[in-house]
Amino acid sequence: MTIRDQMQYALTGHGADFVEIRLEESDSSRIQYRAREIEEIGRTSGRGGSVRAAVKGGWGFVSFNDTDDLKSRVKLAVEQARAVGGEKTSLAETEPQVADVPPVLVNDPASVSLSDKKDRMDHYNDLIWSTPGIQSSTVIYGDNRRRVHYVNSEGAAVDQEFVHVICYIAAVARDGGDVQQAGFSIGSLGDFSLIEGLDDEIRAVGKRAVDLLKAPGIEGGERTVILDPVLAGVFAHEAFGHLSEADHVYESDQLKEIMVLGRQFGQKHLNIVDGGAIPSLRGSMEYDDEGTPTKRTDLIRDGVLVGRLHSRETAAKMGEAPSGNARAISFNHPPIVRMTNTIIEPGDASLEDLLSGVDDGVYVRNWYGGMTEMEMFTFSSGEAYRIRKGRIEEMVRPVKLSGNVFKTLHQIDGIGNDLGMNQGGGCGKAGQSPLPVSNGSPHIRIQNCLVSGA
């Protein structure tokens, strides 16, 4: 019996409205440096599975590392669902897919020896330390391979495999109680060559950490800001991505009224899309974790809300089409609505065009992270520079920026022509973190953006 056969056999006689089974194998490697030497080199393998069942609109979810006796796990998940449900199960109709998808592999990390990986990281760590004044460094390399087997009670059977590579570099400089850091975080889908050729960027990291010790802070308040593609990608994800996840909206009459299709959220030049069908990025996949084919979903077109991201349940409840955005970070969690690759489409302006309109502002680049709660969001810059009369001038201490989705999107008054992607991060939601995603944008300019003091 194949794994798929075993899984499909376990579904027979399930007695629920809907059941799905997910089995997974994974293998991860990690090399970490702290200060002058290697701190950790490790390898972890994993195996496990889960069953999710729906009865009368209630869900039961069971996850386990021991994958024997799937039938009893199905029975338990169905019992749990039965104990919860009191309405009607709603799942959007989809054509059950049968597929075996090989991983996207441009340069397989498994083909590179451990000692080669370590030599490269040694070299990068040495490069950081070649800058005088460095106090400490962090260098992390990781690769991970994950194979997912999926079947459901409607006849879908989808196997997929994903290979990810990540790299994080940081340098620390210190002067008494003042401790500054600089760095970057990158990732790729199946491409080890991501981490080749980083010498210049890494030397720049060392220099930036030391220079930050002398950089002035700026006063907080509303400012004109220009975001580089990497930080603008984070902005797109936090500002709009999370509110376009239908599970925030689908059971709230008030939120459905506010996030109504046709509402103007930004100026006509603003276009935002999300989709797993956008290829070769960290959020790319042919099928989501409910077996729904992914696509490219227009969220904002010409400034107007035209779409949102769905699971089968949110799509059914909102009378909209599924979008292929149901994702589970691992077998340990049920799929929920998540972003994949989120992009602000490029416009016509050059960076010079955007700068020339700024008398006194801040150019913010690179990123530490971002977060959203309801209509509020923050995004944190890795680097910041003063703009005066159209020119990028002195480095200042990096700032955090804050926005309100109902105001800040309208305040974007310039969209560049230079799309760049940020593939270095993972998204966190409902305890499922870090989920591989990508986001991208060209340079954008925002008026009256709230900036923290630094």
Add this chain to the structure above:
Amino acid sequence: MADLLQNAKDAGFDQAEVYRITSQSEPIRFEANRLKEATRRDTSGAALRVIHDGRLGLSATTDPAAEGELPARVKELTPFGAEASFELPGPPGPDDYPQVQIYDEAVEALTFDEMVQTGQKLIDAVRKDWPELNCSASVSRGVHRQSLVNTAGLNVSFPQTSYSVGFGGELVRGDDMLSVWEGFGASRMFTDTDWMIESLVQQLEWARNTADTPTGQVPVIFTPRGVSAALLRPLLGGFNGKSVMTGSSPVGDRLGEKVIDERISIFDDPTIDGAIGSRPFDDEGIPSRRMALIDQGVASNFLYDLQTAGRMNATSTGAAGRGLSTLPVPGTSVLDVAPGDTPYEDLFLGIKEGILVERLLGAGQGNEMGGDFKANVSLGYKIENGKIVGRIKDTMISGNVYDALSKLEAVSDKAEWVYGSLRTPAIRCLGVEVAAAG
């Protein structure tokens, strides 16, 4: 199942340790005011850590069938590993481990129906006065067992229960949105949840009106939750042995010196019965103890695991924490901030214009190594002439915790549990810059 430690011995490693965990967790989740999902999670795994030819290696798996491969994987990795600066510890003496209450049969005996009633009761109670609140809740219980065996003769394990209740809701009035939440967790059963309803209603009442943010340098009262969100991580990051070891700590060379106001004392205490994070020994088998990190403003102790202590010519403080697939690193367990002298209501005295900070958005995502903090205030209120007059929005705070806690104005006289691993009073201080939009 094969004896992993024996396999490691047979493979010829100088020293070896097997860390094994099994957990069951059963959360139930409410969404849109009613029960939505019931989950049961069973996880298990083993990690093999070795010291061989003076180097550290690690490999782990959650696949029982793959445990036999761990010694071979570790053999491949270890020659590239870090130099080990410690020896694995031997068995403890008869009184080495403190008695800590972290297992409660009542948690295991809880029924599904009881958990459902607990969650639904909270949602129904708050919606009596706030029917438009869209509520979610979660009630969760779990059992966790971990064991450590090593070639120095250590062979220890303990079970631990956990029980947590959280609930909250979203209020949407046009484009104005409010999210409120309250919750608590413990390693033992608790039944009193009425205080959660009172707290949620208070958050909602205070937010009925919106107030203009007073900007600039104004007095800030951090509630216990606000202290947790804004101040502790940037302050205590410098007390982590790894930061001290790399010279990245702003207080690494200031042990024994006064670093903040003497009214602040902060203990790391994994011996507190019933707390989340309490344990009889750390994840390397070193005994737990209550330890002052800051004692009356003076930097008193740093947090060490065996490896970091070895590098610093110090002793492990029992601070080692680990996940299955990573080496142990020092971390805090349960934090206990000492209360002060000022009754909570008196914190508000004399404030013409100031803010009360309850929750932050985006804190921690930035450089906090030197003690800097900056974030959006996701739940905060304006104080005017000693009274809360409304919720502030589109507001950011920034400052440096060493500076703010040297400009301390008052500490409240009762410490409260924030969730389950921190007990702290409220703190009023200066040195915080407040900025706002509009």
